[in-house]
Amino acid sequence: MAEYGEWNRKGATLSDVTAKKEYGVSRAFIVKGIRAGKLEHRDGAIWGNPYLRVLRSQLEQYIAEELGADCLSTGKNQTELRKIKKEMADLKKRLDELQTRRTEIEKAIRKSTAEPAGAGDVAKARRA
Secondary structure, eight states, X not given: OOOTXXXXXXXXXXXXXXXXXXXXXXXXXXXXXXXXXXXXXEEEEETTEEEEEEEHHHHHHHHHHHHOHHHHHHHHHHHHHHHHHHHHHHHHHHHHHHHHHHHHHHHHHHHHHHHHHHHHHHHHHHHO
């Protein structure tokens, strides 16, 4: 049985589609676990599309029992690697944006510091 409040905890549940992405298990594998009594589930539907929601801890335990701990760790590592690569790509994109903005500001500063010298020449020309 699930711990008290486990269904409400952030990240403690996942849908069958997310389980396929993160762990590489099919919906049939999850249904088999539900029928065997190894997994608790809740039914849901978004825009008329049904899905199964299961507890992450129970699913990980079931995967380790059925497919082996190596399969579970491989799936978790691949998911973490995918997240890291995505975050690195986002950070590189943000760094490029910041460097572009920095060069724009530096050009504006150089331009504004160069203008007063030119403005002084105009004032001297008026006095003459």
